[in-house]
Amino acid sequence: MNSLWWQYLIIGLLVAASLLYMARKLAPAVSWRWQARLGSWLVRRRGAPWQALGQRILPPARAGGCGGGACDGCGDSGDALPPLEQKISFHRRR
Structure with a gap:
């Protein structure tokens, strides 16, 4: 009966890890946001x-520029992605 609580502890940790992974x-x-709140709360605590x-x-921190979420991080200064829309021109038959 003593080893039963270890099993419950391990199962609980696995379920918690799965829930965190699913949430992310x-x-x-x-x-x-939750991660930022927890981190800022811990930074305000007294212990090192x-x-x-x-x-x-x-x-x-989110920042503009390359790698900051402003584009897809392509690394060049041109358009990151080609336009999804293309101009269609219709020609009359002769």
């Missing part, structure tokens, strides 16, 4: 280990 995949904006953990948890 299905709702990335909400997950990002808590502040270090908070700095590590904080998601990267």
Whole structure:
């Protein structure tokens, strides 16, 4: 009976990890906000280990430019993606 609580602990950890993974995949904006709130709360704590953990948890800041979410990160200064719409011209038959 003593080993039964270890099994429940391991199953609980696996379920929690699965839920976190699902939340990050299905709702990335909400997950990002929760992660930012938790990280900023930990940074405001007094202990140095808590502040270090908070700095590590904080998601990267969104910034413009390459790699900041402004484009697809293509690396050149031209248009990132070709336009999805193309002009169609109709010609009359002779």
